[in-house]
Amino acid sequence: MHFLPILRIPILEHFDLWSMPPYSALIPLLWQSQPGVVGAAIEHALLNGYRHIDCAMVYQNEPEIGEVFSKVFSSGDVKREDVFITSKLWNTFHRAEDVPKGCAKTLADLKLDYLDLYLIHWPVCMEPGESLFPSNADGTSILDSKSPSFAETWGALEKLVDEGKCKNIGLSNFNIKQIEEVLKVARVKPACLQVESHPQLPNLEL
Numbered sequence: 001m002h003f004l005p006i007l008r009i010p011i012l013e014h015f016d017l018w019s020m021p022p023y024s025a026l027i028p029l030l031w032q033s034q035p036g037v038v039g040a041a042i043e044h045a046l047l048n049g050y051r052h053i054d055c056a057m058v059y060q061n062e063p064e065i066g067e068v069f070s071k072v073f074s075s076g077d078v079k080r081e082d083v084f085i086t087s088k089l090w091n092t093f094h095r096a097e098d099v100p101k102g103c104a105k106t107l108a109d110l111k112l113d114y115l116d117l118y119l120i121h122w123p124v125c126m127e128p129g130e131s132l133f134p135s136n137a138d139g140t141s142i143l144d145s146k147s148p149s150f151a152e153t154w155g156a157l158e159k160l161v162d163e164g165k166c167k168n169i170g171l172s173n174f175n176i177k178q179i180e181e182v183l184k185v186a187r188v189k190p191a192c193l194q195v196e197s198h199p200q201l202p203n204l205e206l
Contacts (some may be wrong), residue, residue, distance in 0.1 A: 015196065018126055024202070033061060034110075035061065036064075038061045038065060039085055039174050040194060046068070046072050046077075046078050047078070051082060055085065055086060055092070055106070055110065057087065057089075057102065057105065057106055058120060058121065058132055060132075062110050065109075065110060066110040069110055081113075085110070085112065085115055085116050085117075086116065086118070086119065088118070088120070088121035088172055089118060089119065089120050089121055089133045090130075090132060091122055091125055092126045092128045092129065092131075092132060092144075093128065094120075094125035094144060094152075095128060095152070095153075097156075099159075099160070100156065100159070100160065103115070103160055103165055103168050113165075114165055114166065117166070117167070117170060118157065118160065118164075118169050119169070119170045119194055120150075120154075120171050121172050123173065123175075124143075125144040125148055126142060127143065128144070130191065148198040150178065150182050150185070151185040154182050157169045158187050170192040170194065172182045173194075173195060176206065193206065
């Protein structure tokens with residue numbers, strides 16, 4: 001089993017979205033981690049100073065991560081309030097009535113009472129159901145027949161903030177036009193935008 005080098009860092013007495021410790025923001029490739037490996041990686045990271053864990057329902061490993069959270073937080077080795085935990089609303093949960101269901105599943109799987117940050121994973125809504133990837137016989141994705149608007153989904157996320165289930169909400173993989181649509185209706189402004197950015201895809205306009 002191999003892990004990337006982890007830097008030991010000081011723990012802040014208090015932090016929020018704007019004061020996350022440096023070098024603590026990424027647990028690399030959670031979405032590609034194999035069962036039985038991701039849990040060990042998370043535990044190793046937390047015990048060595050990492051304080052931001054970036055999860056998502058679609059990574060399909062939140063239950064395993066939740067077991068580690070429960071173990072580490074209950075042991076007292078790391079305090080829950082010292083870790084900034086992010087997760088993401090999947091595409092099949094964009095309807096207003098499904099948003100709280102998606103959040104509830106993530107909280108149950110991660111064994112948490114709240115998320116520090118909850119993002120809309122993609123600006124794409126797919127048909128709700130048992131499958132995370134509903135598809136037609138030819139393999140094409142089945143989009144949501146009701147086509148919920150960003151306003152509908154965002155409004156449901158704002159209610160999660162009101163209820164204390166999410167401290168911050170934000171967006172992921174949205175373009176400028178889509179962000180502006182959300183901003184027009186947002187009572188709680190997006191706390192962040194998570195996007196891919198590197199020399200081959202710099203996303204300079206964002």
